[in-house]
Amino acid sequence: MNASYRHLTLSERESIMILLAQGKKQSEIARQLGRSCSTISRELKRHALKVYRASSAHSSYQKHRKKCKAIPKLKRAEYSRRSEKVVQGGEPQTVQERTARRANAVIVFQFFDYIVIWCKARC
Template sequence: MHMSKSYQHLSAEERAMLQIETGRGQSVRAISRLLGRSPSTLSRELARQDSSTYCARSAGKRYRARRQLSVRQRRLTPGTPLFQLVRDHLVLWRWSPQQIAAKLSHMYPDDPAQRVSHETIYASIYAHPRGGLKKELVQALRQHKPKRGLR
């Protein structure tokens, strides 16, 4: 196998092989040649362990947990009070996203979690799947464009 140039996460099979080969006392370099991986990739994987013996199953669980934590949470999720406030100002009171963002800054000067920029509001509107809610929100904008152009 040849070493790939772009980084790819270790698969469950590679972790299992790493566990078997480290259990046999193989060196990191020997295992890296066997798997076709960089020795530094395997060294980092082994360094993440909290015990002296490598366990592929627990390493996989920790990997999935880290991936889950790395997903960025959306600021405007339907059903949240902040989304409802933004929706009401857009639809009922016909405010622009700029006006809503400014109002939120005045309403919550000390709580950044309750403030969103006008760009976040636009992104939230256009990120909705096609359907009634998206149509309602786009119609509430002053310029009813079904798609947003590139900037």
């Protein structure tokens, strides 16, 4: 079994389907595929209503995978600008709200960092 995680492939899902039809236990399937028992268990919980079908499981995986996107991080220049406003006397929440309105977007806010900067400026 691998120490790092890899997503199941369509061929692995087909193998799971075949081995289940043959009456194999999850632990046997995991051993044959070189996967963790918990990987097989989660796969079956997610995608098996009554019968596990590899093609529908894989298309469901692909559909959900498309929705996964990395959350954009605050660029260093923008972070510096916001931090400076907090040091100059702005409340962290207010700085975040103004920036969000100006950018006309939802912004990921490192609230904890601002609180630390704000406290250092006040103490």
